[in-house]
Amino acid sequence: MKLVFAGTPEVAVPALDALIASGRHEVAAVVTRPDAPAGRGRRLVASPVAERAEEAGIEVLKPSTPRDPEFLERLKQIAPDCCPVVAYGALLPRVALDVPAHGWVNLHFSLLPAWRGAAPVQHAIMAGDQITGATTFLITEGLDAGPVYGTVTEEIRPTDTSGDLLTRLAFAGSGLLAATMDGIEDGTLKAVPQPADGVSLAPKITVEDARVEWTAPALRVDRVVRGCTPAPGAWTTFRGERLKLVQVAPRPERTDLAPGALEAGKNSVHVGTGSYAVELLWVQAQGKKPMKAADWARGVRIAAGETLGG
Numbered sequence: 001m002k003l004v005f006a007g008t009p010e011v012a013v014p015a016l017d018a019l020i021a022s023g024r025h026e027v028a029a030v031v032t033r034p035d036a037p038a039g040r041g042r043r044l045v046a047s048p049v050a051e052r053a054e055e056a057g058i059e060v061l062k063p064s065t066p067r068d069p070e071f072l073e074r075l076k077q078i079a080p081d082c083c084p085v086v087a088y089g090a091l092l093p094r095v096a097l098d099v100p101a102h103g104w105v106n107l108h109f110s111l112l113p114a115w116r117g118a119a120p121v122q123h124a125i126m127a128g129d130q131i132t133g134a135t136t137f138l139i140t141e142g143l144d145a146g147p148v149y150g151t152v153t154e155e156i157r158p159t160d161t162s163g164d165l166l167t168r169l170a171f172a173g174s175g176l177l178a179a180t181m182d183g184i185e186d187g188t189l190k191a192v193p194q195p196a197d198g199v200s201l202a203p204k205i206t207v208e209d210a211r212v213e214w215t216a217p218a219l220r221v222d223r224v225v226r227g228c229t230p231a232p233g234a235w236t237t238f239r240g241e242r243l244k245l246v247q248v249a250p251r252p253e254r255t256d257l258a259p260g261a262l263e264a265g266k267n268s269v270h271v272g273t274g275s276y277a278v279e280l281l282w283v284q285a286q287g288k289k290p291m292k293a294a295d296w297a298r299g300v301r302i303a304a305g306e307t308l309g310g
Contacts, residue, residue, distance in 0.1 A: 001025045001026070001080075001081035001082050001102070001181060001184070001185050002025070002026050002028050002078070002079070002080050002081050003019060003025050003026065003027050003028060003080055003081070003082055003083065003084060003181065004027075004028060004029045004030070004031060004061075004075065004078060004080040004083045004100070005019060005027055005029075005030050005031070005049075005053075005083070005084050005085075005086075006030070006031040006032070006083055006084070006085040006086075006088040006092075006104070007030070007031075007032060007049040007085065007086040007087055007088055008032050008033045008047045008048070008049055008087055008088055008089045009047065009048055009049070009087050009089075010048040011086070011087055011109075011166055011167070011170045012048070012049050012086035012087045012088075012170075013048050013049060013052050013170075014170045014171050014173075014174040015084065015086045015107055015170070015173060015174040015177045015178075016030070016049060016052055016053065016086075017052070017174065018174035018175060018177065018178040019084065019177070019178055019181065020056055020058075022178050022181075022182075024181075024182060024185070025181055025185070027053075027056075027058055028058075028059065028078050028080060029058060029059040029060070029061055029074075029078055029080075030049060030050065030053035030058050030059070030060050030061065031061045031062075031063070031066070031071075031075075031083075031088065032046075032047045032049045032050045032053075032060060032061070032062055032088070033047055033062070033088070033089050033090065034062045034063075034064055035047070035050075035062065046060075050062065061074060061075075065090065066090055066091070066092050066093060066096050067093050067095070067096075072095060072096060072099075075096065075099050076099055079099075080099070080100045081100055081101050081102055081185075082100050082101070082102035082103065082104075082105060082181065082184060083099075083100050083103070083104040083105070084104075084105050084106075084107070084177055084180075084181060085104050085105065085106040085107065085139065086106070086107045086170075086173070086177070092104060092139060094141065097139060097140075097141075102184050103138050103139065104138070104139040105136055105137070105138055105139070105149065105177070105180060105181070105184070106136065106137055106138075106139050106144070106146075107134060107135075107136055107173045107174075107176065107177045108120065108134065108135045108136075108137065108144055109121050109132075109133075109134050109166060109169045109170075109173065110124060110132055110133065110134070110135065110202065111131075111132060111133045111134075111135060111151055111153065112135040112137060112144060112148060112151075112194055113144075113145070113194045113195060113197075113198050113199040113200070114129075114132075114198055114199075114200050115132075115200055115201070115202040116143050116144035116145065116199065116200070116201055116202060117143065117144065117201050117202035117203050117204070118202065118203060118204040119202045119203065119204050119205050120132075120202040121162045121165050121166045121169065121227075122162045122202070122205050122227045122228065123200075123202040123205075123227070124156060124165075124202075124227075125156060125160060125161075125162055125165065125223055125226050125227035126223045126224055126227035126228075127223075128219070128223055129156055130155065130156055131153055131154070131155060131156065132153070132154055132156055132165070132169070133151050133152050133153040133154050133169070133172075134151065134152050134154070134169050134172060134173035134176055135148055135150070135151045136148070136149040136150050136151075136173075136176055136177055136180040137149060137191065137194075138191045143201075145194060146191070146194075147191030147192055147193045147194065148191060148192050148193075148194055149180045149183065149184070149189055149190075149191050149192075150176055150179065150180055150183075150189070151176070152172050152173065152175070152176045154168055154169055154172055159226070160226060161226045161227075161229040161230065162226065162227050162228070162229060162230070162231075163229060163230045205227070205228060205231075205232055206232070207232050207235075209228075209232075210224065210228040210232045210233060210234045210235060211234075211235060211236065212224055212225065212234055212235065212236045212245060212308075212309065213309070214236070214259040214260035214271065214272065214273055214274070214307075214308060214309050215259045215260075215273070215274045216273060216274050217273060217274050217275040218250040218251075218252075218273040218274075218275045218276050218277065218278050219250060219275070220273075220274075221248065221250075221273050221278055222248055222249070222250050222278060225245050225246075225247065225248050229246065229247070233245075233246075233284075236308045236309045237308065237309055237310055238285075238300070238306075238308055239300075239306075241285070241286050242286055243283055243284070243285055243286075243308070244283060244284035244285075244290075245280065245283060246281070246282035246283060246284055246290050247281040247282040248278040248279060248280055248281060249278060249279045249281055250276065250277075250278050250279075251270060251276060251277045251278060251279050252276045253276070254270055254272075254276055254277035255275075255276045255277070256272075256277075257270060257271065257272025257277045258272045259272050259273055259274055260272060260307040260308050260309045260310075261307055262302050262306050262307060262308060263277075264294070264297035264298075264302045265294075266294075267294050268293075268294060269293040269294055269296075269297045269302075271308055279293075280293035281293055283296050285300075
């Protein structure tokens with residue numbers, strides 16, 4: 001088939017690579033979000049997908065919105081058979097959805113209908129799920145509600161951050177997306193409607209969502225930290241300033257600390273929760289680089305009775 005691939009961040013690159021490498025289909029063009037400011041100089045930088053496509057000599061389309069008339073006209077000129085999508089980042093209008101004969105097929109990083117929305121991996125970790133995966137489905141005008149072509153499962157490991165898990169899913173999902181294109185082309189794969197039961201939503205994680213509540217159980221604190229790493233970053237406050245929590249570890253043997261209470265030893269820092277303590281392993285103070293929590297504690301000289309989170 002002739003394909004137009006839509007995607008933007010680094011997590012979409014493995015799927016683009018898989019389609020290019022398959023040799024079975026032609027990736028005629030790539031659609032990605034416009035160049036965005038990045039770094040201290042805030043200079044405009046192309047998306048990871050745009051950079052990879054340019055390296056491969058593939059035409060890159062960067063409409064400010066997929067409703068842009070020039071983009072829609074160029075899409076019709078290319079006349080793709082199918083448009084695979086991975087984390088493109090913009091809502092596709094009906095007029096665009098109708099261009100390819102086989103529609104737009106999205107690779108979504110959950111086992112639909114669980115975790116429909118922008119942050120499925122983060123929500124799966126924060127909810128304590130043990131299994132997740134990736135799904136290919138036909139995009140319709142509902143939120144991640146279209147019929148499903150295929151799935152692949154992935155175990156959520158006890159120490160996984162959302163970054164760890166998303167990286168694994170990006171590579172596992174790339175094979176699924178390539179296989180889905182093959183099945184659509186040869187007619188062996190038919191989309192099946194999603195079940196009405198089991199729907200859960202995964203909206204974008206806000207900075208406020210990432211604030212740690214120390215009255216919550218230790219397992220919840222750990223899940224929030226892992227689910228919000230690397231972005232937007234779990235945080236609390238210390239002496240009125242924000243402190244990012246990069247890595248913590250539940251310590252069931254420590255039940256003697258009240259929620260938020262800090263205890264700094266020679267080589268460890270513990271904080272109480274609503275159940276048992278967690279050990280702070282890595283933190284990041286405002287304006288500083290991430291550091292071992294014990295080094296941070298020595299620098300700020302924690303006094304008896306001090307707490308996190310006010």
